Amino acid sequence: MAGPGVSARSQPAGQDAARVLGAYQAALAxxxxxxxxxxxAILVEIADGLLEATQAHQDxxxxxxxxxxxxxxxxxxxxxLARLLVAEQAGAAAHRVGLGLVLTGPVVGGVWLAAWAxxxxxxxxxxxxxxxxxxxxxxxxxxxxxxAAVLATIAGAGPLARRLAVPPRRAAALAVLAACAAVVxxxxxxxxxxxxxxxxxxxxxTGWSWPLIAAAAVSLSRLTAAGTAAHRCARLRAxx
Amino acid sequence: MRAEVLKGHLDGLLxxxxxxxxxxxxxxxxxxxEGSGGTFDLPTGTVYPALHRLERAGLVAGAWSxxxxRARRTYRLTAAGVRALAEQRATWQEFSTAVSALLDRGGTWPAPA
Numbered sequence: 001m002a003g004p005g006v007s008a009r010s011q012p013a014g015q016d017a018a019r020v021l022g023a024y025q026a027a028l029a030x031x032x033x034x035x036x037x038x039x040x041a042i043l044v045e046i047a048d049g050l051l052e053a054t055q056a057h058q059d060x061x062x063x064x065x066x067x068x069x070x071x072x073x074x075x076x077x078x079x080x081l082a083r084l085l086v087a088e089q090a091g092a093a094a095h096r097v098g099l100g101l102v103l104t105g106p107v108v109g110g111v112w113l114a115a116w117a118x119x120x121x122x123x124x125x126x127x128x129x130x131x132x133x134x135x136x137x138x139x140x141x142x143x144x145x146x147x148a149a150v151l152a153t154i155a156g157a158g159p160l161a162r163r164l165a166v167p168p169r170r171a172a173a174l175a176v177l178a179a180c181a182a183v184v185x186x187x188x189x190x191x192x193x194x195x196x197x198x199x200x201x202x203x204x205x206t207g208w209s210w211p212l213i214a215a216a217a218v219s220l221s222r223l224t225a226a227g228t229a230a231h232r233c234a235r236l237r238a239x240x
Numbered sequence: 241m242r243a244e245v246l247k248g249h250l251d252g253l254l255x256x257x258x259x260x261x262x263x264x265x266x267x268x269x270x271x272x273x274e275g276s277g278g279t280f281d282l283p284t285g286t287v288y289p290a291l292h293r294l295e296r297a298g299l300v301a302g303a304w305s306x307x308x309x310r311a312r313r314t315y316r317l318t319a320a321g322v323r324a325l326a327e328q329r330a331t332w333q334e335f336s337t338a339v340s341a342l343l344d345r346g347g348t349w350p351a352p353a
Contacts, residue, residue: 045265045313046288052266053284076285084289092296159320162251162297 014064021050024072031082033239034089034232042085050075087240090233091168094175095156097229101149101178104222111218112189115211135188145181148174172237179230186223190216246280250290251299252328253280255321258300262316264307265291291315299324 025047032039050071057067075081117127132138152175155166193216246253257263257271269287272280294300299321302313317325 041313044311048264048307048310048312049266049284049288051310052264056266056270074284076283081285081288084286085292088289088292088296091293095296157296158298162299168296 014068017054017064017068020065020068020072021047021054024050024075024078027078028082031079031086031239033086033235034093038089046075046081083240086236087168090172090236090240091156091161093156093229093233093236094152094168094171095158095161097175097179097226097233098149098152098154098156098171100229101145101182101226102153105146105149105182108186108215108218108222111211111215115209115215118211119209135192137188138185141181141185141188145178145185148181149178152178169237169240172233172240175233176230176237179226179233182226183223183230186219186226189219190223246282249332250282250286251294252325252332254287254290254294255299255317255325255328258315258317258321259325262303262314264312264314268315294321 025043028046029039029043032042050068053071053074054064054067057070058064062070113124113127113131116122116131117124120127120130122130151166152171154160155164156168156171156175161171193212253272254268257268257275263271265288266284268291269282269284272282272287291300291302295302295315297320298318300315301318302315305312305314
């Protein structure tokens with residue numbers, strides 16, 4: 001569960017103390033980025049820690065306000081804390097985006113090739129050659145996008161991420177590159193098919209067919225998801 | 241002791257505090273402080289990003305639970321975390337033995353030729 005936030009019962013005694021903690025949390029919130037759920041989770045976790053620290057200082061004899069001030073001092077600069085936490089989010093997001101692209105890439109490619117191969121009668125390998133000659137930009141898209149997605153996956157999170165020690169910001173940059181490549185790739189396919197009315201290299205058939213419509217729908221879904229992911233990773237990277 | 245001094249060892253220390261069972265962020269920091277007799281008194285704010293980093297690496301797993309009237313995130317060691325802690329222990333033993341052997345020689349070094 002992401003947590004319901006800090007309830008009244010969890011506030012330390014004293015409005016002054018609550019104000020001190022509230023100001024710290026507001027400064028922390030201002031430095032956070034990412035989804036609302038992720039930001040809420042961080043704020044709830046830090047609020048719990050602040051209250052624990054305040055209670056610990058009160059148990060040592062400080063007044064509520066002094067205890068809250070000591071707790072805030074113990075946590076350090078809220079802007080720096082936010083930056084460090086956002087960097088971790090950026091790494092995790094890079095992993096998710098990279099993995100998503102690595103997994104969906106073969107599916108999207110397979111759906112398009114199947115749709116075209118059914119119309120042209122070409123074998124899959126010949127169809128790939130025909131596709132690359134019709135859309136040369138795919139050489140760049142695949143050449144940049146696939147390695148970037150793989151690297152973002154392994155550098156963003158997981159056991160290799162710790163050994164590779166790639167900074168989360170760099171993993172996020174790789175994820176942005178991979179997602180942008182996917183957007184360009186899907187956009188090229190959709191634009192090409194829209195302009196030619198369904199005609200493809202290697203075949204004379206034109207017009208829409210169900211496999212082609214399905215391929216376009218799959219690409220449109222991934223284009224939207226990749227665009228959103230690129231935007232989110234870029235924001236996390238900028239805030240970290 | 242400042243966080244920079246612990247660079248390279250913080251992950252192992254955090255994993256060690258979770259060996260006995262799950263803890264929330266502030267409890268991890270307190271365990272670090274109390275376990276070191278007050279020597280490792282890090283800014284609490286550095287512990288949370290470090291725990292998130294360990295979670296990203298798959299060495300700890302975070303979960304939400306009900307704390308004293310509020311939601312609380314606790315962390316526990318994963319199987320990979322247990323292995324990583326054992327590795328860090330072995331590395332540290334080897335390192336500290338070698339350093340102690342050198343530093344503890346005092347004036348027993350042979351005179352340079």
